[in-house]
Amino acid sequence: MKIAEVSQQYGLSVDTLRYYERVGLIPPVHRNQGGVRDYDELDLRRVDFIKCMRGAGLPVEVLIDYMELVQQGDSTTEARKEILIEQRNLLAARMEEMQKTLDRLNYKIEVYEKALLKKEKEMVQVEELMAGD
Amino acid sequence: MKIAEVSQQYGLSVDTLRYYERVGLIPPVHRNQGGVRDYDELDLRRVDFIKCMRGAGLPVEVLIDYMELVQQGDSTTEARKEILIEQRNLLAARMEEMQKTLDRLNYKIEVYEKALLKKEKEMVQVEELMAGD
DNA sequence: CCTTGACTTGGAGTCGACTCCAGGTGTTAG
């Protein structure tokens, strides 16, 4: 699969895909004779993983470290697990914070809704008054 | 309350507090005779609100627009509500994405845990073999 | 009176994460 198609499928720009590879977020992608990237199954799974992790805000640097360990093989399993655990905990913490913000937004929206309803009622009253009945 | 204390209490740097005010995220804070900021109750509530919203990743620009509407008074209630609804929806969407990532991280961590356990068992077996009993 | 320390401003610098560009190559269609 060539880069344009991958870009389409995963919603990442071709620039971003090349950038990810350049900085080591994704190990060198398979190329055809002409030097053109031709993503295989494994490459795609990596793109998917990185897209997912980046989408949740995990820092590029951390993911680079992680992918480097993956490349180094079985001896790094423990270290990799530690990275994932730390990032999982950070992510959970961020989500809790966001939940509080979400609650606060919902509350404020409710308040606005009530205020708008009240305003509307008043308008009706004014109309009635002006209509004189 | 002076800026250093606000910074302490809310965990925002004094630079950030001044920056927020400069760009209009927080309306001009009350000053004492010497021109030194002296945050009152209302200022603090605004700091708290902005800190909360920024903490969840709402863009500074959107919040500036929102705060501007707040300053403009009651006629902007509807518009403000619309902003909050949109941001609430975006936030909820981001949280869903993050939940998927969280699940994926948890799954991967489990896999690593199992792999490490297996490795350990093998080590024990090797030890037993080498001990010869 | 002078120093110290917390404050002020305007403006420049940094950081993370892309995003864009110029100039070059390789394959396919006319």
Place this chain on the structure above:
DNA sequence: CTAACACCTGGAGTCGACTCCAAGTCAAGG
């Protein structure tokens, strides 16, 4: 044979959100 097109590279530019700095002011203590 050449034009069009999708790809390539290295490097520069952009963007959002701070963060830092120099130079100045003011209030309190020695």
